Amino acid sequence: MMTFISKKLPNFFALGLFAILLFTAIHIFPIPAFTTPVSNLAGISFALLTDSAGSPFFLITTALLCLSPVFMRLPKKTITKVWIQFGILLVLSFVTKTVLKHETAIPRPYSYELQRLHLVESPEAFYTLDTTAKDNVVKEASAYVSSWRLRSWEGETNYSFPSGHTIFAAICVLFWGGFFIRRGKYLLAGGLIVWATGVGISRLWLGMHFPSDVMGSILAATVLYFFVPEWDENAKKSKKQ
Numbered sequence: 001m002m003t004f005i006s007k008k009l010p011n012f013f014a015l016g017l018f019a020i021l022l023f024t025a026i027h028i029f030p031i032p033a034f035t036t037p038v039s040n041l042a043g044i045s046f047a048l049l050t051d052s053a054g055s056p057f058f059l060i061t062t063a064l065l066c067l068s069p070v071f072m073r074l075p076k077k078t079i080t081k082v083w084i085q086f087g088i089l090l091v092l093s094f095v096t097k098t099v100l101k102h103e104t105a106i107p108r109p110y111s112y113e114l115q116r117l118h119l120v121e122s123p124e125a126f127y128t129l130d131t132t133a134k135d136n137v138v139k140e141a142s143a144y145v146s147s148w149r150l151r152s153w154e155g156e157t158n159y160s161f162p163s164g165h166t167i168f169a170a171i172c173v174l175f176w177g178g179f180f181i182r183r184g185k186y187l188l189a190g191g192l193i194v195w196a197t198g199v200g201i202s203r204l205w206l207g208m209h210f211p212s213d214v215m216g217s218i219l220a221a222t223v224l225y226f227f228v229p230e231w232d233e234n235a236k237k238s239k240k241q
């Protein structure tokens with residue numbers, strides 16, 4: 001058991017750095033009111049960050065990360081093992097996110113803004129509407145809210161906890177951050193952590209999540225990683241000998 005956990009320590013170290021950086025960023029950079037004007041630079045930056053961890057563009061992020069062991073010219077068996085491990089973690093995170101959203105049923109932050117703008121009676125009332133009605137309500141907010149935020153509000157009308165984008169970013173840091181640290185690729189690990197922090201902040205800035213949603217996603221990723229198997233290749237070799 002201790003060997004199993006010790007193998008995962010670099011991964012938890014990477015995730016810990018991400019958690020600290022995101023927690024610090026949340027408290028240093030307060031999220032502005034959703035009705036404040038938004039510059040195109042800020043809008044594009046946060047849109048790109050959030051899109052990189054959302055459907056369908058998370059597939060590009062996944063592909064780039066999965067190609068990293070190929071670029072490092074690692075043995076085919078090692079690459080296969082790494083891909084299987086990350087695949088398991090990816091599936092577990094998707095299932096966990098879906099179940100938790102359904103079970104917790106916490107309204108998104110922007111639904112409270114819709115209430116403040118008198119477009120819905122309450123956040124709970126917003127979630128009783130059908131998809132078309134939800135989209136119409138969000139469109140009515142265009143007179144007060146930047147289109148950079150509305151593009152996310154229109155596309156995501158499900159519940160808030162946990163953040164699917166952040167849990168994806170967290171498992172990328174957890175798995176690939178540890179992968180890079182083990183191989184001395186500290187700049188790659190650091191860049192991955194900075195990217196993930198940007199993803200988490202973008203979800204808050206867009207009005208899609210509360211701080212507890214993004215931090216909870218990191219905790220969920222931590223738990224899920226214990227269900228990812230570790231294969232001791234050296235042990236297998238010694239048995240064959």
